[in-house]
Amino acid sequence: MEKKITVLPGDGIGPEVVAAAVRVLKVIGKRYNHDFQLGYAAIGGAAIDQFNNPLPDETIAMCEQSDAVLLGAVGGPKWDNNPAELRPELGLLKIRKTFDLFANLRPVKAFPSLLDSSPLKREVAENVDLMIVRELTGGIYFGEKKRDNEEASDLNIYTRREIERIVENAFELARLRRGKLCSVDKANVLETSRLWRQIVEEKKELYPDVVVEHNLVDSVAMKLITNPGHYDVVVTDNMFGDILSDEASVITGSLGVLPSASIRSDSFGLYEPVHGSAPEIAGQGIANPAATILSVAMMLQYSFGMKEEAAEIERAVNTVFEDGYFTADLVKDGGRALTTDEFTDKVIAEIDTSF
Amino acid sequence: MEKKITVLPGDGIGPEVVAAAVRVLKVIGKRYNHDFQLGYAAIGGAAIDQFNNPLPDETIAMCEQSDAVLLGAVGGPKWDNNPAELRPELGLLKIRKTFDLFANLRPVKAFPSLLDSSPLKREVAENVDLMIVRELTGGIYFGEKKRDNEEASDLNIYTRREIERIVENAFELARLRRGKLCSVDKANVLETSRLWRQIVEEKKELYPDVVVEHNLVDSVAMKLITNPGHYDVVVTDNMFGDILSDEASVITGSLGVLPSASIRSDSFGLYEPVHGSAPEIAGQGIANPAATILSVAMMLQYSFGMKEEAAEIERAVNTVFEDGYFTADLVKDGGRALTTDEFTDKVIAEIDTSF
Numbered sequence: 287m288e289k290k291i292t293v294l295p296g297d298g299i300g301p302e303v304v305a306a307a308v309r310v311l312k313v314i315g316k317r318y319n320h321d322f323q324l325g326y327a328a329i330g331g332a333a334i335d336q337f338n339n340p341l342p343d344e345t346i347a348m349c350e351q352s353d354a355v356l357l358g359a360v361g362g363p364k365w366d367n368n369p370a371e372l373r374p375e376l377g378l379l380k381i382r383k384t385f386d387l388f389a390n391l392r393p394v395k396a397f398p399s400l401l402d403s404s405p406l407k408r409e410v411a412e413n414v415d416l417m418i419v420r421e422l423t424g425g426i427y428f429g430e431k432k433r434d435n436e437e438a439s440d441l442n443i444y445t446r447r448e449i450e451r452i453v454e455n456a457f458e459l460a461r462l463r464r465g466k467l468c469s470v471d472k473a474n475v476l477e478t479s480r481l482w483r484q485i486v487e488e489k490k491e492l493y494p495d496v497v498v499e500h501n502l503v504d505s506v507a508m509k510l511i512t513n514p515g516h517y518d519v520v521v522t523d524n525m526f527g528d529i530l531s532d533e534a535s536v537i538t539g540s541l542g543v544l545p546s547a548s549i550r551s552d553s554f555g556l557y558e559p560v561h562g563s564a565p566e567i568a569g570q571g572i573a574n575p576a577a578t579i580l581s582v583a584m585m586l587q588y589s590f591g592m593k594e595e596a597a598e599i600e601r602a603v604n605t606v607f608e609d610g611y612f613t614a615d616l617v618k619d620g621g622r623a624l625t626t627d628e629f630t631d632k633v634i635a636e637i638d639t640s641f
Numbered sequence: 642m643e644k645k646i647t648v649l650p651g652d653g654i655g656p657e658v659v660a661a662a663v664r665v666l667k668v669i670g671k672r673y674n675h676d677f678q679l680g681y682a683a684i685g686g687a688a689i690d691q692f693n694n695p696l697p698d699e700t701i702a703m704c705e706q707s708d709a710v711l712l713g714a715v716g717g718p719k720w721d722n723n724p725a726e727l728r729p730e731l732g733l734l735k736i737r738k739t740f741d742l743f744a745n746l747r748p749v750k751a752f753p754s755l756l757d758s759s760p761l762k763r764e765v766a767e768n769v770d771l772m773i774v775r776e777l778t779g780g781i782y783f784g785e786k787k788r789d790n791e792e793a794s795d796l797n798i799y800t801r802r803e804i805e806r807i808v809e810n811a812f813e814l815a816r817l818r819r820g821k822l823c824s825v826d827k828a829n830v831l832e833t834s835r836l837w838r839q840i841v842e843e844k845k846e847l848y849p850d851v852v853v854e855h856n857l858v859d860s861v862a863m864k865l866i867t868n869p870g871h872y873d874v875v876v877t878d879n880m881f882g883d884i885l886s887d888e889a890s891v892i893t894g895s896l897g898v899l900p901s902a903s904i905r906s907d908s909f910g911l912y913e914p915v916h917g918s919a920p921e922i923a924g925q926g927i928a929n930p931a932a933t934i935l936s937v938a939m940m941l942q943y944s945f946g947m948k949e950e951a952a953e954i955e956r957a958v959n960t961v962f963e964d965g966y967f968t969a970d971l972v973k974d975g976g977r978a979l980t981t982d983e984f985t986d987k988v989i990a991e992i993d994t995s996f
């Protein structure tokens with residue numbers, strides 16, 4: 287297959303982890319005979335520096351011509367005091383909205399070899415295998431905003447259609463996984479939550495094979511820690527999803543290895559590691575590229591339908607961990623930390639020799 | 642001293658834990674020569690059953706005549722399908738708003754003898770001693786709400802004055818503790834958060850002895866698990882506070898022992914355990930009364946200025962735990978679970994013999 291991919295390295299460790307993931311992508315292309323055509327463009331702080339715009343028109347144009355987008359990370363102290371319209375994160379919010387990437391998929395799965403790094407007891411974290419589905423282009427993020435010196439407000443607003451499409455998406459995912467869906471809201475307080483809950487109830491008629499539960503956001507914030515193994519697919523709105531997906535990202539000790547996908551109804555999508563730009567270690571060649579490599583796997587699966595290729599990457603990364611190779615963020619006492627390139631070499635070697 | 646206290650047993654285990662805490666309160670009254678005058682009134686499901694109103698006028702009137710309110714818990718499956726205006730939680734939201742109880746204080750402190758029950762590794766949870774200060778009468782909970790079949794919205798709105806008073810409250814508390822304040826917002830997205838952050842910056846000039854940091858809500862949701870010992874006082878808005886305080890409540894394994902206070906600028910306040918009404922164990926006499934007993938301690942301290950009395954209750958509860966006595970929710974393998982009454986007897990015995 288021929289696929290066009292826009293690569294947005296971004297800031298901090300973004301360029302390093304993206305370079306590593308691109309190496310893996312090229313090996314997969316060669317092995318499976320795909321023609322991955324890469325174009326590079328700017329986003330975030332790097333784009334502000336170069337174009338005075340966190341999401342330049344050139345970048346949008348290139349993404350429009352592509353089948354998928356691979357993003358590193360945006361942000362850093364250099365731009366922290368910029369005015370709102372020149373903040374790196376705005377590039378992220380704008381690319382989501384411009385391309386209508388309404389579904390943010392955040393899988394969290396325990397790697398047995400990483401559980402020592404988890405803040406949770408092994409028996410609590412070891413069976414975790416969940417997917418948070420966060421609505422990404424609506425809600426309080428994009429509702430009307432006002433501020434003067436005396437008062438400020440943000441409108442949390444959802445249309446039926448916005449809720450329906452994310453809920454359908456979550457049901458479809460649950461069906462492909464263990465068939466359990468937890469819808470998270472604050473229906474005892476918010477009207478948006480009541481509409482949300484009503485729509486989940488309507489949709490569940492169409493998915494009799496999926497077991498649905500409704501749970502309040504405060505209660506889920508607890509249970510994600512006390513019993514994370516309970517969850518399969520979790521669907522929620524933009525703001526709750528922001529909080530809960532980050533909370534969930536630390537329970538298995540594998541924040542540095544978590545990928546994400548931001549997709550829409552067709553196959554186009556944006557893929558990025560969950561971790562941020564980590565400016566404190568940027569440029570040293572020591573960042574963990576696993577999350578970005580696994581984001582490439584999600585791209586292969588969700589945008590290109592290449593299930594076998596995706597599984598091969600996941601298998602390779604997992605084997606490297608099982609063999610005891612880690613970057614500095616995950617290395618165990620007495621072990622040697624691999625550099626970004628060394629870790630990537632191991633993953634590639636694993637792919638090369640595996641068939 | 643003479644103090645009038647309205648007691649609102651509420652639903653589920655509420656009446657049982659409140660009865661236990663009242664026993665402790667009476668012992669303290671006798672020992673320290675205070676005249677605690679108690680009046681009982683209805684709230685929540687119990688009030689719906691009796692008066693068709695989750696917060697009857699009689700209850701409001703009695704609270705108005707009191708110096709403080711002690712609440713058990715509200716809610717249960719019996720009322721889960723009631724219309725919005727006949728939901729037990731509404732009693733809670735209304736009493737907060739009616740009495741302008743804008744500051745919700747939620748201390749979370751690790752008891753060494755309870756850490757086995759924590760989902761976190763001992764070394765992560767053992768130094769936790771934090772206080773979440775949640776704004777309780779504003780924000781998206783009380784802003785304008787709309788809903789029809791096609792669209793729903795909730796307005797998140799804060800005035801300068803609403804933010805100022807909760808922020809001042811948090812600074813004062815930080816000053817009395819370890820002098821650290823973490824203000825939590827989502828200033829990269831929300832205008833309410835930007836006003837919030839600006840006001841924290843203004844106020845910090847008046848508290849040069851307090852070290853302030855700003856942190857994003859998603860980031861705090863992670864760090865509360867990976868490094869909860871980092872926090873001293875955490876101040877945030879109503880919605881973020883709801884989520885983060887519940888998340889924080891499970892990190893030390895002591896959800897069943899966490900108290901809370903909802904206060905305003907004068908000394909009046911409402912005190913209640915953090916745990917809910919636990920209908921599944923109601924009426925069996927096995928509920929853990931520690932959280933409600935410790936809520937009485939907060940009442941003595943914050944509403945009545947009785948520091949010594951409050952400390953005495955905390956010491957007694959801690960000693961009972963140290964001596965290895967637990968109710969069913971916390972009992973260790975092989976240990977015998979105390980009933981609500983037996984546990985309360987132990988606490989009272991500890992107070993009786995201690996001076």
Ligand SMILES: CC(C)[C@H](C(=O)O)[C@@H](O)C(=O)O
Nearest residue numbers: 375376378379528829830859
């Ligand atoms: C950078 C920020 C605007 C963004 C968000 O809140 O969506 C980030 O936290 C994320 O989750 O991708």
Ligand SMILES: CC(C)[C@H](C(=O)O)[C@@H](O)C(=O)O
Nearest residue numbers: 474475504730731733734883
């Ligand atoms: C019952 C509910 C309305 C309430 C809230 O969200 O404030 C509860 O969760 C709490 O935290 O006291």
